[in-house]
Amino acid sequence: MLTKDLVKFRKQGKYIRPQFIAVNDSVLLRIAEDLLTVYDSREGNGVLTRGEIEELVEPVLKSHRDLKLTGGLNKLLLDRCLFSQAEDFDYPAQRREIFLRAAELLKNGAENYDGYYRELADGSEFANHDIFADLPENEILTGFRTLFPRGLLERYNCAQVQGLLLNASEIEVKVSSPDPAELRKLFKYLKFFRLLAEIKQIKNPVEKDDVAMSMKISGPASILENSRKYGLQIAIFFPAVCALKKWQLKADVKSGGKIYRLNLDESSGLVSHYRNFSAYIPEEIVMFHNLFRQKVENWRISGETPFIKGLRQEIIFPDLNFRNRHGKTIHLELFHRWHRGILLNRLEFCEANPDLPLLLGVDRALLKGDLSEILENSAYFRKKGFLFRDFPGVARVSKLLDENSSF
């Protein structure tokens, strides 16, 4: 993320516009490559300290007249670094030794500074070391998540928007011709970053027969305080927006004490780095899929899911979806040890909607306090729920699917 001083934008009337760079500009690609060479050259140059990196990148940063731009690229690379302590030398212990000696000399009346310093430095480990050499500028680069030069420039453009959104209290996103899979991913991010959305179905302004979805996205307390508390969450969420195929974003951004309007859409050419959010599939899920395919004949796991509108406009995205040979679809939502609040909400919603084609699986690790009793007393859970340890068993799920295939 870029710090305030590195965000480049223009104000025109009531609008604010981020200053994007051309990601195929050969000069900028060269600067990105030069910077990456420094950060990615640990093996060639041996260990690099933070201070040495600063020295090495300085000529590259100054090679372009736009210092904010090069500073911004550098900041994005620094965010990808892992630094550790300085060399293998116990500085705190050595300092303790010299501070104790200094204390003795001071207590015994060291009035002549030169004599005092000479006596301390004599035979001290610090004759060859800076006493505070373990300060941040001496930290060693131990890890760096590399990327391609073009990727860095794409990240930079995205970070320009994120830098502005840090000062927004809410954003309005319109998604045209939404694909359920895209939306599901978007809402996963929304949930992940603890944001809320006020959702409306609207007519697509461009293609009249098509539908579009409008979402006002903010944090729980946003309607109460015009707070920018959620600015960071909104900024981190933004790459999920620009990963959509067709989108528009509106935000009111505070800058220099005034409010400016930020308008963006897919024509800005921004590239999201959240492309692979759902690419990782936990091993347990892969195993469950394989076992289910091998052992269950009546049902198969379906890839696509329509979302279910839940309580208080919550959008439910089931974890697994099953379809039988007659076209009957049943969903399964799983609740793990950190899902108590969501489970209570879901039970309330399901009790009020007993015909939902939704099975509930609850991890036994969640059964603390009064939750066992709540589940026992839930008619919905008795019929469509089950308990599991870590991940559900195929036989248990298959049995429950058969039992509930008629609802």
Place this chain on the structure above:
Amino acid sequence: MVDKMDFVPANIAFDAGTLLLENLPLEKLPVSLLRRIKYDERVSCHRCMAYLYAPLILALRDGNAAYHDGAKNFVPLKLKLNTAFSPHPHQLQALERWKEAGCRAVTALPTGSGKTFLAAQAINYLQRPALVIVPTIDLLQQWAGVLEKLFGRQIGMLGGGSREILDITVSTYDSAVLNMEFIGDRFAFIVFDECHHLPGTVNRTAASMSLAPYRLGLTATPELEEESGQIVSELIGPLCCQIHIDELEGKILAPYETRQLRVELDADEAAEYAENRRVYLDFVKRHAISFRDKDGWMQFLGLCSRMPDGRKVFTAFLEQKRIARSGRAKIRRVWQLISAHRGERIIIFTADNKTAYLLGRKFMVPVLTHHTKVAERKELLEFFRSGKYPVLISSKVLNEGVDVPEASVGIIVSGSGSIREHVQRLGRILRAGDNKQAILYELISAGTSEEHISNRRREHRAYKKFNRFGRR
């Protein structure tokens, strides 16, 4: 006729630092509260900030409205204070005033007058889970240590690498802000140490997202701008008790004096200072930059990065500041003062880390800054308190709250124009001891901008009794 709403109890739930309010009998709530409650389309019910929990519950009770409280997530505790000490009269007075204010108020007591003990008395009085919020990691450790001794139970810590939440927990403001949306329902009582930090747009969420019905603000410097004062009053409560340094001097606090020492720059540095200052001020004048304007500093930085001579001007600005803050003559004077106060415990304050480390390298004495790792900072403070280290240098982390009762000499090598910072620094050396006479030196580079800065920061009752150059 019975109100139909009475049959559907209101439901109150805690949600990420706010309260979700279902079936709310709006007609039974006072206008002052209604103004702070909004209907949230996103979740189809009313919502308000969590800090309104206490007035909301009281209003529902007053209106005989049925409600289900699913918001609070705490139960009473059985606490016992393990101490032979009785509160001092000024502590008893503060505690009583706070109780009279409905256990939601701010007390202003000088540093060293026992604010921690007062808070412990309040926790003991309430017998409920309590969260103490402090500005620094050093204070986090200090509070946790004292409370552990006083209550004889493990104290939770949130911040500085710790994340253990227990019935009594101490947190930094930063960690409280990050975590309050998750833990804001777990404490009945919040103590805001150095509560003048609260009004900042970020810090205030530590108060507004907690439902704690009981609140205590502690500060030695309650003077705030009007808007900030209103925020503290809304989120904690009114100022219920204020006791000044001079009221406790010689009784609870050590007698003290402050001395301003003007230090002439060395001739070459004086010339260098004058030249760099001229370059810097010419630029400021030429571009009509006013640092009184809110964005004057940003304007200066922006012009420095855009104008052809900007880099040179910015370097000149930094250089004149460096000379005024840490000229050679000042450093020699620091050595003289260290030598003159042999056998005493000395804290040296600087405005920036660079000067702190410069002095640390020069005199080979410990430096405590935000870069100091937790284990080492704990050891530095312990060794300083025990007398193993007679001198400790710090830029800002020792400005507030940290208890170093044995320190009797303070040397301000450089600082900002902030009155609060100056009063807090004085407070570090005021805790009473046997025959202790505290003295605070303020080194000013003569003929530099430091003279003006010093005059600004001395505008406080604690300094008024001293003449321009130090003596009573």
